[in-house]
Amino acid sequence: MTDAVFYCYEQAERYFKRTFERPTITFRRSGKNAGTAFLQQNRVNFHPILFKDNIDAFLSNVVPHEVSHLLVWTLFGRVQPHGKEWQSIMHHVFHCTPNTTHHFDVKKVARTFNYVCDCDTYALTTRRHNNILKGAQYKCRKCRTLLRASDVSCLKAQ
Ligand SMILES: [Zn+2]
Numbered sequence: 001m002t003d004a005v006f007y008c009y010e011q012a013e014r015y016f017k018r019t020f021e022r023p024t025i026t027f028r029r030s031g032k033n034a035g036t037a038f039l040q041q042n043r044v045n046f047h048p049i050l051f052k053d054n055i056d057a058f059l060s061n062v063v064p065h066e067v068s069h070l071l072v073w074t075l076f077g078r079v080q081p082h083g084k085e086w087q088s089i090m091h092h093v094f095h096c097t098p099n100t101t102h103h104f105d106v107k108k109v110a111r112t113f114n115y116v117c118d119c120d121t122y123a124l125t126t127r128r129h130n131n132i133l134k135g136a137q138y139k140c141r142k143c144r145t146l147l148r149a150s151d152v153s154c155l156k157a158q
């Protein structure tokens with residue numbers, strides 16, 4: 001996986017004739033999202049279960065999809081997440097179809113809810129999510145801020 005991400009960066013560097021800082025790569029469960037790009041953290045996350053079940057599709061499409069988000073952020077700053085800049089990089093740098101949804105089988109993927117603090121993201125179980133709806137509060141151990149619902153969703157299930 002690291003190789004696939006770094007290979008995308010090599011392609012991008014040849015295309016744009018400049019260097020890009022390599023991102024951190026994580027494998028955390030992320031609801032039904034196949035991948036997520038964290039722009040400020042320069043991090044890409046891939047769903048470990050969906051990855052294991054769909055390795056080819058991840059390498060050929062999910063990896064370039066998320067890398068393109070980080071490239072757009074570096075090159076253009078805050079623009080539409082799946083806008084023309086992103087589509088253009090998917091087409092011209094990676095020769096990929098710019099899909100924004102996936103068709104992976106998500107039956108094995110437990111339902112989780114995306115939450116954020118000031119420093120990280122969390123996939124909470126239904127039980128914890130329901131506790132929060134009933135008034136419970138969870139704090140991040142690192143930054144001590146309360147977890148709040150997040151609508152980060154990229155390459156989600158259709
Ligand atoms: Zn935190």
Ligand SMILES: [Zn+2]
Pocket residue numbers: 065069081082100154155
């Ligand atoms: Zn996306």
